[in-house]
Amino acid sequence: MSDERTLDLLEAKIEELKQLNVMDGIDLSSEIAKLEKKLVELRRELYANLSDWERVKIARNPKRPYALDYIQTIFTGFYELHGDRMIGDDRALLTGLAQLNGQTVVIVAQQKGRSTEENKERFFGMARPQGYRKGVRAMKLAERFGFPVITFIDTPGAYPGVESEEANIGGAIAESLLTMSQLRTPILSVVIGEGGSGGALAIGVADRVLMLENAVYSVITPEGAAAILWKEKDKTKEAAAALNLTAEHLSELGLIDTVIPEPLGGAHKDFDQTVEALKASLVGFLNELRKIKLDKLLDARFKRYRSIGSYRELGVSEQEAYSEETAPSGDAPVEEAPDE
Amino acid sequence: MSDERTLDLLEAKIEELKQLNVMDGIDLSSEIAKLEKKLVELRRELYANLSDWERVKIARNPKRPYALDYIQTIFTGFYELHGDRMIGDDRALLTGLAQLNGQTVVIVAQQKGRSTEENKERFFGMARPQGYRKGVRAMKLAERFGFPVITFIDTPGAYPGVESEEANIGGAIAESLLTMSQLRTPILSVVIGEGGSGGALAIGVADRVLMLENAVYSVITPEGAAAILWKEKDKTKEAAAALNLTAEHLSELGLIDTVIPEPLGGAHKDFDQTVEALKASLVGFLNELRKIKLDKLLDARFKRYRSIGSYRELGVSEQEAYSEETAPSGDAPVEEAPDE
Amino acid sequence: MSIFKDKQYLRVNVDKVPDESLWMKCKACGELIFKRRVRENNNICPNCGEYFFLTVEERIEMLVDEDNFDNISKSIEADDPLEFVDRKSYQERVEQAQGVTGLPDAIVVGRTKINEVAVILGVMDFRFIGGSMGSVMGEQICHGMETAIADKCPFILVSSSGGARLQEGLFSLLQMAKTTAVRAKLADVGLPFISIMTYPTSGGVQASIASLGDIIIAERGAMIGFAGRRVIQHTIAQELPSNYQTDTFAFEHGAIDRVVKRDHMREELSTLLSFFAEVA
Amino acid sequence: MSIFKDKQYLRVNVDKVPDESLWMKCKACGELIFKRRVRENNNICPNCGEYFFLTVEERIEMLVDEDNFDNISKSIEADDPLEFVDRKSYQERVEQAQGVTGLPDAIVVGRTKINEVAVILGVMDFRFIGGSMGSVMGEQICHGMETAIADKCPFILVSSSGGARLQEGLFSLLQMAKTTAVRAKLADVGLPFISIMTYPTSGGVQASIASLGDIIIAERGAMIGFAGRRVIQHTIAQELPSNYQTDTFAFEHGAIDRVVKRDHMREELSTLLSFFAEVA
Numbered sequence A, B: 001m002s003d004e005r006t007l008d009l010l011e012a013k014i015e016e017l018k019q020l021n022v023m024d025g026i027d028l029s030s031e032i033a034k035l036e037k038k039l040v041e042l043r044r045e046l047y048a049n050l051s052d053w054e055r056v057k058i059a060r061n062p063k064r065p066y067a068l069d070y071i072q073t074i075f076t077g078f079y080e081l082h083g084d085r086m087i088g089d090d091r092a093l094l095t096g097l098a099q100l101n102g103q104t105v106v107i108v109a110q111q112k113g114r115s116t117e118e119n120k121e122r123f124f125g126m127a128r129p130q131g132y133r134k135g136v137r138a139m140k141l142a143e144r145f146g147f148p149v150i151t152f153i154d155t156p157g158a159y160p161g162v163e164s165e166e167a168n169i170g171g172a173i174a175e176s177l178l179t180m181s182q183l184r185t186p187i188l189s190v191v192i193g194e195g196g197s198g199g200a201l202a203i204g205v206a207d208r209v210l211m212l213e214n215a216v217y218s219v220i221t222p223e224g225a226a227a228i229l230w231k232e233k234d235k236t237k238e239a240a241a242a243l244n245l246t247a248e249h250l251s252e253l254g255l256i257d258t259v260i261p262e263p264l265g266g267a268h269k270d271f272d273q274t275v276e277a278l279k280a281s282l283v284g285f286l287n288e289l290r291k292i293k294l295d296k297l298l299d300a301r302f303k304r305y306r307s308i309g310s311y312r313e314l315g316v317s318e319q320e321a322y323s324e325e326t327a328p329s330g331d332a333p334v335e336e337a338p339d340e
Numbered sequence C, D: 001m002s003i004f005k006d007k008q009y010l011r012v013n014v015d016k017v018p019d020e021s022l023w024m025k026c027k028a029c030g031e032l033i034f035k036r037r038v039r040e041n042n043n044i045c046p047n048c049g050e051y052f053f054l055t056v057e058e059r060i061e062m063l064v065d066e067d068n069f070d071n072i073s074k075s076i077e078a079d080d081p082l083e084f085v086d087r088k089s090y091q092e093r094v095e096q097a098q099g100v101t102g103l104p105d106a107i108v109v110g111r112t113k114i115n116e117v118a119v120i121l122g123v124m125d126f127r128f129i130g131g132s133m134g135s136v137m138g139e140q141i142c143h144g145m146e147t148a149i150a151d152k153c154p155f156i157l158v159s160s161s162g163g164a165r166l167q168e169g170l171f172s173l174l175q176m177a178k179t180t181a182v183r184a185k186l187a188d189v190g191l192p193f194i195s196i197m198t199y200p201t202s203g204g205v206q207a208s209i210a211s212l213g214d215i216i217i218a219e220r221g222a223m224i225g226f227a228g229r230r231v232i233q234h235t236i237a238q239e240l241p242s243n244y245q246t247d248t249f250a251f252e253h254g255a256i257d258r259v260v261k262r263d264h265m266r267e268e269l270s271t272l273l274s275f276f277a278e279v280a
């Protein structure tokens, strides 16, 4: 089966033919039309059978639109707010005011860089404590003025460096979770690319959680899972499949509210179409949430999270008497803790 | 007139005579009694005429009891809480739980070091942003559980170093002021030594403000005022007098609630007596505050601070027409801002 | 003594052959030591002071008043929502861990007393799939906090966890939000939550419930942090300081209130609880 | 135009001889420049871009809609509670500053509009005893916020201050607490407070009201910090980085939201206010 790169090449060739068609007066229209039809078929075939790992690659594709691309098209007048008022301003996690259909919202978004230069500043979208604390500040500002909060999730995870740990990254994420779980204003979250672990969830506690069709959201990267569980690096594909990290899977599992369709080949293939679908979804949910009284909204948010989990009654057949003698002694000093 | 050092020497001599009296069987009792009487007279004379600057020196006397000395004697079971949960644990500003007459309170206290070694850790009682943020955390904990807050003020000021500014010391102080002005639990503050400027006030917004008799509380140190206003270093004495920084002055000005008497010569001359007076005052105020309903308490706290200020109506005789022509053009670039 | 006397039905079959040997070798100092002495010493090496892992039972015994633990854990165990299989199936891993630990999952929650003060206590067991937090642990922690609210008493959680349980995917990740949401309810009613971090408290547990204690106490020797050393070195190849993610590191950077030796922990809790006698 | 047309009585006598010269020398680039061009350029040197101080009138003119400023400052001036005398008496200093500035004290508060949006605006004047905050400034800031609450509109404060006014001693220090307490009321009713920090915003003003804006904007070239360079060097003899307490320093360390050029400030405020149209 053809892969995406081949199809991209074919697409480029068709473009070249079109140029030729225009410039040199040769009529290739019908051939081009056939090629275009073929391309669509091949794409459809490819994307109908996309493995979860291929989905991860689309989610990470550097051509994929990033948060600011959506913010600048869906909203008007994005006005960035900087700084956590404590130690710094994180460029991987943006906050700001903007308007959606004439109403003010607060945006909290993870932003990857496109160039190496930009990524030096944005840490590849991996936020540090000052980022999450800036997010908390922006969300509290939203609460004060009754502005809804819309968060854009797109991160491999929180930045795992010494400076992060020194400024208590775990505590910062926990504070953000706590803030969002109590925030007295509507919250919408949309996973637009990579939803990487605690660093993603930290801005993902919401009344409605949306995912773009090719976005992924996972407790750990497939690479990480392969290394820890399979102890083999080349099992990332299997890990990706096992983790159920695609929008489709997560929707089926009832863990997200909606999947925003993307054009064939991914959001970047037809950005306008993606924007239109995402905007319609955001506006729809926002209108729905605005109608709900605040206390009810918070109650529903609480119940949503309180009820998440999959477990079963302890099977009666498995229950047997337990005696102290058979208890393990737990006497082994442990050499190291697991990574995740 | 004799100064404190001379009297201390005299006191030491009397002690030596007493030793002699006991060891060698010589009876010097009546001579000793006379000397002691003389000492008390001299002290009384000295302290009745203490200049404000001499008062500053007593407030800074390294023999003077520090916060922990009071905490360990007035309260039971001081249980220190550490860390701002963000960047560090400040040893110049302590927080913790303790009990006073069987009731739990939260303590926030500035602590100077006695030795050079200790001061390396405690920055001479000058708190950094992590100190004030730890204080805010402790006060919010107090609020959650309805524990009264008691703060001990003893600092030359907030730590004025690069790392302080990097972590937004001004913002940290402002947040502390804001927290205290709204904190839904009673707050008592006592200035036990130096109340140095914004770094002191940051933990000094309270329902009742107490001062030990020889403590000082000022917008700036006398040295700083002398340098800035008099432009002469040796005008500290004049500056001290002009600033009205003693407990007596501030009480007369209505800016503090009570003055806790100290033994002749200062708190360190009879620590037990000081402790007793301070404890009685704290207990008294606490009992009084506990009886007030929370909303009324907060209302009164608001009114207390809202009404602070000394100004007068613009004098009618001074009012004259103002024309644009005479307005200054304000065209001089300024070379530097003042320090305080 | 069995701490689980009241709810035997919570136990699953333990098929592990009991270890009959009387002696063990300390991995830290190499000394051969008498097992009973180790157990009597709170699983601390009597020779070098090394802390060995405590089972949930040992941890509870160490902390609470004698014969005073009512296991209130909900009668649940891990489902397998993703039908997860790596080198082994998740189902197998759970059964194996149940066999080793005698526990349904990596946590036990109970109603108990510490020096006569009623509390709800949750204790994690690292031997159960790295003390990882999946749906069961999330639910038990919430159940513990909700019982504390009903009983009007403090909640204490002893963490020992590598983080979220990978085999339940996003279900596990979302337990961070779930436990946090219930933690907020505990705060709303003004009941204290004391978080005890032991070796290790990391990943999703450290970045949620464990870091949200009104008071956070680390057991001496605890490892505290969000991202593991390997993740950091893999991701950014950074040099790590020698005290990285130790109890001292966390303390110096203001993340925790105190560091307490294992054999002082009960006394510490007792002291701390006394301050909350009026409110809880 | 006089911005104070409505309340002439607030003015005190201005006995300073008006400066008749048409030219000035820029202290930054040394260029001789035509004063009128400087004024028309928002007091920015047309040659090198250096910002000169703005008087309160100039600042207000630059920010608000034409002929739209109602001076609502309370009709008060500094008392002298400590009867403070250094090289000069406080009374004299105040009178002199009143003469130079034509203002009763270092701040003016008014009801105005910025691009048609009603706001309460407070502006400090550094020429008035270093823009220092004494009882009058504290009262005027509170009065401004209270008027904003009554009018249900945003409050904007342009700071330019070296800190607390030393000559009123503890009265001045306590204005930090006073303004903060009223700021909390503004927050309670959900009205925005925009803090603009200009050169300089330091000491007790920076460590209270100015740092408590919902949004904090620094004018380009602002000096922002708590302790002055001299205090730091005197107290701890530390080497200071070259960008110390500059707008960039504050921005990089997360203390402020944005840095804005003087000639963009009106537009910036207009944009920012538009987000709050629903709430205020």
Ligand SMILES: [Zn+2]
Pocket (backbone or CB within 6 Å): C026, C027, C028, C029, C030, C031, C045, C046, C047, C048, C049, C050
């Ligand atoms: Zn050993």
Ligand SMILES: [Zn+2]
Pocket (backbone or CB within 6 Å): D026, D027, D028, D029, D030, D031, D045, D046, D047, D048, D049, D050
């Ligand atoms: Zn110039």
